[in-house]
Amino acid sequence: MHTIADPPLLLTDNPVTGRRDDQFGFSTHGRVLCDAVQAAVHLPLTVGVFGPWGTGKSSFLNICRDMLEQRGIPTIAFNPWKYDDKEAIWHALIQTILTEVAGEPDGRRHDLAAKARRLSSTATWLLLRHAAGPLTAGLVDGDDLTNVRDAWQSRGVENYRHINHFETDFAEVVQTFLGDRGRLVVFVDDLDRCHGDTAIAVLDALKLFLGEASCVFVLAMDFDVISAAAAKRVDGDQARGRQYLEKLIHFPYHLPEVRFEAVFRQLQDSVVTELSGDPALWQLAESAFGDNPRRIRRFVSALNLTAATLRLHSQPSRDRLMQVAILLALRMRFPDFFRRLQANPAVWVRLDEAARTQNNAGLRQDEVELATAEPALSDLLLTITPGERSGCSFPAIPTKAQIEVVTQVLTVTGGSGDQP
Structure with a gap:
């Protein structure tokens, strides 16, 4: 396993060339x-x-x-x-x-x-x-x-x-x-x-x-x-x-789906050390990207590079890195929601509340349309919003200032909307 001082590990998503390399x-x-x-x-x-x-x-x-x-x-x-x-x-x-x-x-x-x-x-x-x-x-x-x-x-x-x-x-x-x-x-x-x-x-x-x-x-x-x-x-x-x-x-x-456990076994030692064994990170990855190996590998590469960039200025805490991972996953998986989040972090609270209570009364019309168009977003927010609902420890919802800082880093390191 690489240490904190190691360079960020960028992962290729090239296909395997034969059965000897089969990991799934x-x-x-x-x-x-x-x-x-x-x-x-x-x-x-x-x-x-x-x-x-x-x-x-x-x-x-x-x-x-x-x-x-x-x-x-x-x-x-x-x-x-x-x-x-x-x-x-x-x-x-x-x-x-x-x-x-x-x-x-x-x-x-x-x-x-x-x-x-x-x-x-x-x-x-x-x-x-x-x-x-x-x-x-x-x-x-x-x-x-x-x-x-x-x-x-x-x-x-x-x-x-x-x-x-x-x-x-x-x-x-x-x-x-x-x-x-x-x-x-x-x-x-x-x-x-x-x-x-x-x-x-x-x-x-x-x-x-x-x-x-x-x-x-x-x-x-x-x-x-x-x-x-x-x-x-x-x-x-x-x-x-x-x-x-x-x-x-x-x-x-x-093609049978790749089980998330197989992806986890392959990538666990490739993630930034502070989070490699953290169940919250892998719960986030599974909730955001499902069993898609390519998307998860891209997420891990972007997270490693973003963590290395943050270390140029300070030693980020576990919660800070986890917060970065969450924002990165949201930006890759739900870019429209991430843009709204940049403007007003309260949209996260409103959408989570609507999903938890199954009541859209507190949402604006455009937010209702977003929740309807992206049902997987509500499921993800229910998983990662603090409150121990998933059994994992997730950090507090980020403030607008925190989102701005992370966005500046992501602009350099990647993590744009996840497209083929």
């Missing part, structure tokens, strides 16, 4: 999913790994990929977030798969590489010629244009003026690549970080181009985010947006 018990669930993927008979198959932002979807995919590769099943990872152009995203997905196929190291490599190059040129040609229908053309560089011209002059591309011809040959190339290995598993991560149109373009590509290949597509996403993006294509009809995803996803897999 994902491997057990991943093994079940990998068994299902390996046993699937009817291909292609699309698996949706659903979970909100920050709950470990990327780590889960990496663990599953590690497991499948240990079983000798070929895998490919594709991250559409790197591409902003919705017209070219399907092209990038296809090229990623073909690049992997062309790199097959055994005796099939020469034949596969030739077929993959032909399909690669064809995919670029389809991009330019608008042959993908709703997937319109994007920009390509000079080399691509030369390749397209050469490909167009060859008999091979003449046969690909219809998407279904391309789809069939693509499936044959994948099958040649696989041999007796059964299936190619393509992991697509961060769909919900893409612009909505880009995310839907990836899903369209699975239907238009890859509907015959012996592939399993494992897509990590926040279901609500992607279904909302799909709904925009049908005049905002949320039901039809959900239906679009339900038709595309053959097997929905809802």
